[in-house]
Amino acid sequence: MGRKLLTEHINVEGINTFEVYRKHGGYRSVEKALKTMTPDEVVEEVKKSGLRGRGGAGFPTGMKWSFLAKPEGVPRYLVCNADESEPGTFKDRQLMSKLPHLLIEGMITSSYALGANTSYIYIRGELLYVLRILEKAIAEAYAAGFLGKNILGSGYDLDLHVHPGGGAYICGEETALLESLEGKRGNPRNKPPFPAVQGLYARPTVVNNVESIAAVPVIVNEGGDEYAKIGVGRSTGTKLISACGHLNKPGIYEIELGLPVEEFIYSDEYCGGIWKGRDLKAVVAGGSSVPILPKELILKTAAGENRLMTYESLSDGGFVTGTMLGSGGFIAMDETTCIVRNTWNFSRFYHHESCGQCSPCREGTGWMEKVLHRLEHGHGHMEDIDLLVSVAKQIEGNTICPLGEAAAWPVAAAVRHFRHEFEWHVTHAKEAAQPGAVYRANAVLV
Amino acid sequence: MAKITFDGVEVEVPDGTTILNAARQIGGSIVPPAMCYYTPLKGSGGKCRACLVRVAAGSAKDPRPMPKLVASCVTPVQDGMVVENTTSEQVLNVRKGIVEMLLINHPLDCPVCDQAGECDLQNFAFEHGVSTTRYQEERRTFEKIDIGPLIQLHMTRCILCYRCVYTANQITDNRVHGVLGRGDAAEIGTYIENIIDNDFSGNVIDVCPVGALTDKTFRFKSRVWFTKPVNAHRDCPKCSGNVVLWYKGKDVLRTTARKDQYGEVKEWICNECRFEKKETSDWTIEGPAHIDRSSVISANHYELPVLNQSVIADLPESTQRDLEKNPPLKLGS
Ligand SMILES: Cc1cc2nc3c(=O)[nH]c(=O)nc-3n(C[C@H](O)[C@H](O)[C@H](O)COP(=O)(O)O)c2cc1C
Ligand code: SF4
Ligand code: SF4
Ligand code: FES
Numbered sequence: 001m002g003r004k005l006l007t008e009h010i011n012v013e014g015i016n017t018f019e020v021y022r023k024h025g026g027y028r029s030v031e032k033a034l035k036t037m038t039p040d041e042v043v044e045e046v047k048k049s050g051l052r053g054r055g056g057a058g059f060p061t062g063m064k065w066s067f068l069a070k071p072e073g074v075p076r077y078l079v080c081n082a083d084e085s086e087p088g089t090f091k092d093r094q095l096m097s098k099l100p101h102l103l104i105e106g107m108i109t110s111s112y113a114l115g116a117n118t119s120y121i122y123i124r125g126e127l128l129y130v131l132r133i134l135e136k137a138i139a140e141a142y143a144a145g146f147l148g149k150n151i152l153g154s155g156y157d158l159d160l161h162v163h164p165g166g167g168a169y170i171c172g173e174e175t176a177l178l179e180s181l182e183g184k185r186g187n188p189r190n191k192p193p194f195p196a197v198q199g200l201y202a203r204p205t206v207v208n209n210v211e212s213i214a215a216v217p218v219i220v221n222e223g224g225d226e227y228a229k230i231g232v233g234r235s236t237g238t239k240l241i242s243a244c245g246h247l248n249k250p251g252i253y254e255i256e257l258g259l260p261v262e263e264f265i266y267s268d269e270y271c272g273g274i275w276k277g278r279d280l281k282a283v284v285a286g287g288s289s290v291p292i293l294p295k296e297l298i299l300k301t302a303a304g305e306n307r308l309m310t311y312e313s314l315s316d317g318g319f320v321t322g323t324m325l326g327s328g329g330f331i332a333m334d335e336t337t338c339i340v341r342n343t344w345n346f347s348r349f350y351h352h353e354s355c356g357q358c359s360p361c362r363e364g365t366g367w368m369e370k371v372l373h374r375l376e377h378g379h380g381h382m383e384d385i386d387l388l389v390s391v392a393k394q395i396e397g398n399t400i401c402p403l404g405e406a407a408a409w410p411v412a413a414a415v416r417h418f419r420h421e422f423e424w425h426v427t428h429a430k431e432a433a434q435p436g437a438v439y440r441a442n443a444v445l446v
Numbered sequence: 447m448a449k450i451t452f453d454g455v456e457v458e459v460p461d462g463t464t465i466l467n468a469a470r471q472i473g474g475s476i477v478p479p480a481m482c483y484y485t486p487l488k489g490s491g492g493k494c495r496a497c498l499v500r501v502a503a504g505s506a507k508d509p510r511p512m513p514k515l516v517a518s519c520v521t522p523v524q525d526g527m528v529v530e531n532t533t534s535e536q537v538l539n540v541r542k543g544i545v546e547m548l549l550i551n552h553p554l555d556c557p558v559c560d561q562a563g564e565c566d567l568q569n570f571a572f573e574h575g576v577s578t579t580r581y582q583e584e585r586r587t588f589e590k591i592d593i594g595p596l597i598q599l600h601m602t603r604c605i606l607c608y609r610c611v612y613t614a615n616q617i618t619d620n621r622v623h624g625v626l627g628r629g630d631a632a633e634i635g636t637y638i639e640n641i642i643d644n645d646f647s648g649n650v651i652d653v654c655p656v657g658a659l660t661d662k663t664f665r666f667k668s669r670v671w672f673t674k675p676v677n678a679h680r681d682c683p684k685c686s687g688n689v690v691l692w693y694k695g696k697d698v699l700r701t702t703a704r705k706d707q708y709g710e711v712k713e714w715i716c717n718e719c720r721f722e723k724k725e726t727s728d729w730t731i732e733g734p735a736h737i738d739r740s741s742v743i744s745a746n747h748y749e750l751p752v753l754n755q756s757v758i759a760d761l762p763e764s765t766q767r768d769l770e771k772n773p774p775l776k777l778g779s
Contacts, residue, residue, distance in 0.1 A: 168628065170628070185624075185625065190491070190492035190517065190520045192521075192522070351629060351630070352628070352629065353628065353629070354628065354629035354630070355628055355629065355632075356606060356625075356627070356628050356629040356630060356631075356632035357492075357493045357606070357608075358492075358493050358494070358495050359493070359494050359495055359496075359544055359547045359548050359605070359606075360495055360543065360544065360547050361629075362547075362606065362629055362630050362632070363547040363548070363550045363551065363630060364547055365629065365630070366550075366629065366630040367547075367550060367581060367583070370583040370584075371583070374583075387580055390580075394540070394543035394544075394546070394547065397514045397515065398495050398498060398514075398515060398540055398543075398544075399495070400492055400493070400517075
């Protein structure tokens, strides 16, 4: 059994209330930090822990915190990114609705470390019920003296607000999120300046994912070194994985980083194998934007080593034979999955969600979607396959924010690993256009 | 001050200058194209990606190349930076791609578009694009939208550069227009069928790089290259009153603000000057306007010759005397 650092008490009756949460050791990190540690010492612990951003990019959290500009007399902010809308990723929602106080505790401890006196949780607008849960929990925390003025008599003040977003995937991109939080259209900003220097209201700001912030209490309580002992190499601690698709037991699992992918998919402790006794065809390991890998390459690296659930192992082989851990949105596809249809589906999402500021993403996402639509519906040509790759290339690296890449990578990777399926959609156009038509053969390795 | 090398040319510029503006200090054909950046508009730039360049060395302190191409219009220079624009194959290729993308939903109806002849996209596509497209899907089209008696919005041609939005935001009170929708469904529109009436609203026409926003008092009266631009001014209580009058014969067909060589407005003008003063007697005429752009307009030799000072000294005496009476414009003025 892997250790559960965040979700140990998730099934305890009433754990969403302050009282029960407190009884199970809740808010200890606030007491410890505010009473016995300086803000810099908290930052130091987070650095030692090796915690990496759980929102997708995997940037070391402690290092990000230490970049925060601290000009005299200027407020700074901590903003929690609870927008979560990448297809396949649904872990933050669960964490917040079941363990709202864990996030609030993390917000207090982290805000203290960063010297922020006002903090925000920017939550996906559709998650109204979670927003209500959080608001109730925040009210309880205020009442108990863990929020507001002079918290626990330490002289430290913090106000915490929850803000519902407009329901756009792009509002999860950190600078678009800040624009939206300021009441503007959620368009990503040009960088530099980075949020650490000019973020919310042009003040120094840290934006962190829900799960990253929820890990801070554990780190403060147990110490960064203890936390860093869990995991493998630079992938420390535990990670929530939202597993979906053709699995016997889809769900949200807290795993210790370093778990072999094979064990995650097939062991009974986790996903319990592929449903209906079918064979696994492909996996998207970190949310829909990361490159898809065929079965052979997700279980083992190109060098034949066991693939592990770590940032490094999953990205071994780069974008040729590897992928990314991303936000941990693990989508398994069985042998009956049509890769072309799936790619078209992903593409539809990014086309719909592009903010439309930059020409390559605005026009390119629509273009790819339309070509994929054609291929899927039996109107494609052989040239279309290379066209897709070429359009993806025109987008990649040339946009303001990484949504461009998020749209381009899945398409490029699907063609890279499953070109024969795209070709089959051209050569067997009539068959392919039938609902549920699937090319069945083992994926060809690169 | 920061010293940078741009396409092999060294230039020294004040700290905080963008790469694009540093390149403009050098001038000439190495300057990256800009479809969305507009110096007078705060916050503009970064969107069209036409001006992407390769930073081969970030700075003297950190000489590593930047991993991705950067938008030169919003990226500040660092001392010791080495930038590649026309010297980078990658940049030129990406630019072809940007043209292809921009032309996906921009109709090639230049023959009937009022902006033909002074369209940034036309120039950009001509200089940086390829002559074919691989796009074969349906293109987006729009019904024409009425936004008032003075300005015509033809969304089909819009490339979503946001310049008009920044203009309305920054120089008019009570902005009623902006961007609606997302992605390639995004469009310029007004707040609930509003019309745009503001003393300075006409400036959105001048900043629009394409023919999406045009002057209703001028539409279809003439192709721009048949008109003659003349600098003129009047004593205007609202704006500087410095304009360009576009003549056909004796008639003023159109009035615009004065623009620099990059098509950027130097001084905003009010709607009264732009739309209502169409008689020569309303104005004090200064003389022919020099349009120094890679545009078909500048191909017309209706203006005084533009001569390089150094050339004049070598001319025959009689010609020099002629020039004294009828002085040529100095290069770049
Ligand atoms: C289009 C797009 C959508 C994103 N959506 C989310 C999101 O929903 N939640 C999130 O935490 N990060 C999201 N990110 C990543 C954030 O920009 C940012 O990197 C992250 O919130 C930083 O937190 P971390 O360092 O704790 O991971 C998104 C990025 C992009 C480009
Ligand atoms: S890449 Fe796409 S989503 Fe990101 S800023 Fe550009 S158009 Fe908007
Ligand atoms: S209408 Fe013109 S100025 Fe406005 S966004 Fe479109 S192209 Fe740019
Ligand atoms: S001019 Fe630089 S991105 Fe548009």
